[in-house]
Amino acid sequence: MEDMTKKTVEDSTPILELDDLYVHYRSEGNIIKAVNGVSLKLGRRETIGLVGETGAGKTTTALAVMQLLPDATARIDRGDILYNGESLLRKSKGEMRAIRGALISMIFQDPMTALNPIKTVGAQIMESLTIHNYEHKSKAELEARVDELLELVGIKAIRRNEYPHQFSGGMKQRVLIAVALACQPQVLIADEPTTALDVTIQAQVLALIEELKEKLGTSVIMITHDLGIVAQTCDKVAVMYAGEIIEDGSVEDIFLGEHHHPYTVGLFNSIPKLDDESNRLHPIDGLMPDPANLPPGCPFSPRCHQCMEICTREHPAITYQKGSHRIKCHLFAGGEG
Amino acid sequence: MIKYVIKRILIIIPMLVVVMFIIYSIMEMTPGEPARLILGTNASQEAVDQLTIELGYDRPFLVRYADYVVNAFTGDFGESWQTGRSVFQEVLIRFPTTIKLAVFAMALAVLIGIPLGILSAVKQYSVFDGVGTTFAMVMASVPSFWLAMMLIILFSVKLRLLPSFGTGSFAHYILPAVSMSCAEIAVLLRFTRTTMVEEIRQDYVRTARAKGQKENKVVFGHALPNALLPVITVTGTEFCGMLGGVVTIETVFSINGVGMLIYNSILQKDVPMVMGCAIFLTASVMLMMLVIDIVYAFIDPRIKARYTRAAKGGKASE
Structure with a gap:
């Protein structure tokens, strides 16, 4: 805990680093392999986009960082999560509570249910502040901070004594953002912060996160399946499939790079285009493999149009690397890049 | 409001x-x-x-x-055909005894059932939970009059600790209240457990944990108040059910309350008396329901808002 408050660590070390992380759920004799060897480096003031279909293990990865995985079923089997160079997995429950909400915060997926229905929004923001009130600020100071936070996310401070049911979905999401940002965290994990919102509100919420990032210098993990959001907000992108990062790199690498993982290609092709003559969408055929029963080779091989014999047998390692751009696919095993 | x-x-x-x-x-x-x-x-x-x-x-x-x-x-429910005395007076004399018994039994049920339900939910699938739910199942299946007789045999006849009939002292109320409350303990235990287990899984509970809140504050400060809202309704309806249940228990323990009165009046075909008792019990149930609804409207902001908003002319802010 002491070392954490010291600002001795250089600015170049990542604020958050996932090192070969494996998270498995155990239920009724099945082992559900949700996250399989995810490595990720989040630099200071950086936004990383975690992209992938539903069930790719994005939320599980986020919950692992927060140490909020369900105790009964989930276990981190291998790997490490480093915050400022320190392992979060070796922290005690008390130490972890001091980090959660204060240094690492999370905005959850569904704003409709993520607020306590019988507490006022002001009280729910206040809670974050009082938990981490290490400077023993007076109640009046904290109250003022609640008002400030509400104004920051674009809610009039006089509404602090209203209950969640009196707010619309977008406004609830703003309240949740205020809760997450209350203690000016170093890392903000935004788990599909806009999925439940309509398009105009989406833009507002994204602009808000962007603005706050600038103001507070927060690093952000943006979990989404919307590539538009990624292009708009992220510096780096990691594409997840079946609990693995199959391609990662800078936004330019992913959007403009010459080579891509077939899954990434499929993701881009599935975006409807305005100038497309065809009447149909172009989804990726098939479904994500059952995480309790992953195929032996490349997890994407059953759906891949360029699947080769080796793909069904052998799990691909990183085969392509050019600058920050990395791809896990047998297609590039020939030594390209 | x-x-x-x-x-x-x-x-x-x-x-x-x-x-x-x-x-x-x-x-x-x-x-x-x-x-x-x-x-x-x-x-x-x-x-x-x-x-x-x-x-x-x-x-x-x-x-x-x-x-x-x-x-x-106007308060005139006629005279008893058997004794010729005023029905209203007769019921009124006995009513406090019945209410005392029901309140005592309900208090026991609330004080035992709800905490056990919370414990079962918080320690789901643990030994506590197993023992709690099994206990609830047994208690729910035991008829109160049978339990009453078993308790009399044990505590009055064998151990000679507690009186088996009458209403002289506080001790007189213990056995009847315990036998009445057992089924209610079971109901409240199971219901509290269900709502609590449901609330603990809600997203807002995870939000509270994500703030770095202590686990017991997450459970008791966030999940519990939400879980208790429906428990209040059930407690109220169970209390009303208990007012009907007094008939058997008062008869078994010879307690001179409204339940006993209604039982004897039925046997003697004392029509005005039966009517009077039934109306009194019905009115109490209705009052109880009213109290629950008002309490509910005061503690649940969603419901409170509905009524205050309705009074303002039905304009919703969303």
């Missing part, structure tokens, strides 16, 4: 009139001529006819019913 409360109180009046009609009709359908019942089989037909006219039973059913309702609202 006040408007809502007044509205709810006013609704009780027509409801009571309807309930009186139902009870009055049922009593009307029971066999036997009232005057003959009062005077006995040996009385002359002249005397019986005379009394029928005196009682007003020569008039049509609806006229008598209307008469009864008007009198009832």
Whole structure:
């Protein structure tokens, strides 16, 4: 805990680093392999986009960082999560509570249910502040901070004594953002912060996160399946499939790079285009493999149009690397890049 | 809000009139001529006819019913056919005993059932949970009168610790209250467990954890208040159910309450007394329901908002 408050660590070390992380759920004799060897480096003031279909293990990865995985079923089997160079997995429950909400915060997926229905929004923001009130600020100071936070996310401070049911979905999401940002965290994990919102509100919420990032210098993990959001907000992108990062790199690498993982290609092709003559969408055929029963080779091989014999047998390692751009696919095993 | 409360109180009046009609009709359908019942089989037909006219039973059913309702609202529920004493007085004397018993039993149920339910939910699938739910299952299946007799055998006959009948002291209430509360403990335990387990899985609980909140504050500060809202309703309805359950328990323990009175009156075909008791119990149930609704409206901001908003002219902010 002491070392954490010291600002001795250089600015170049990542604020958050996932090192070969494996998270498995155990239920009724099945082992559900949700996250399989995810490595990720989040630099200071950086936004990383975690992209992938539903069930790719994005939320599980986020919950692992927060140490909020369900105790009964989930276990981190291998790997490490480093915050400022320190392992979060070796922290005690008390130490972890001091980090959660204060240094690492999370905005959850569904704003409709993520607020306590019988507490006022002001009280729910206040809670974050009082938990981490290490400077023993007076109640009046904290109250003022609640008002400030509400104004920051674009809610009039006089509404602090209203209950969640009196707010619309977008406004609830703003309240949740205020809760997450209350203690000016170093890392903000935004788990599909806009999925439940309509398009105009989406833009507002994204602009808000962007603005706050600038103001507070927060690093952000943006979990989404919307590539538009990624292009708009992220510096780096990691594409997840079946609990693995199959391609990662800078936004330019992913959007403009010459080579891509077939899954990434499929993701881009599935975006409807305005100038497309065809009447149909172009989804990726098939479904994500059952995480309790992953195929032996490349997890994407059953759906891949360029699947080769080796793909069904052998799990691909990183085969392509050019600058920050990395791809896990047998297609590039020939030594390209 | 006040408007809502007044509205709810006013609704009780027509409801009571309807309930009186139902009870009055049922009593009307029971066999036997009232005057003959009062005077006995040996009385002359002249005397019986005379009394029928005196009682007003020569008039049509609806006229008598209307008469009864008007009198009832002035506090006159007629006289007992058996003793000739005022029904209202008789019920009023016994009512506190019954309420005391029901409140005591309910307090036991709330104090034992709800905490055990919370414990079972928080320690789901643990030994506590297993023991708790099994205990609840057994308690829910045991009939209260049987349990009452078993308790009497153990505590009064064998151990000679507690009295088995009467209402002299606090000790007299223990056995009847315990036997009445057991089934309610089971109901509250299971219900609290269910709602609590449900609330613990809610997203807002995870939000609270994500703030870095301590686990016991997450459970007791966030999940519990939400879980208790429906428990309040169930506690209220169970209390009402208990007011009906007093009939058996008061009879088993010879407690001179409304339950005992109604039981004896039925045996003696004392129609005005049965009517009076039934109406009293119904009115208590209605009042209880009213209290629950008002309490609910005060503690749940969503419901409170609905009424205050309705009063403002139904304008929602969302």
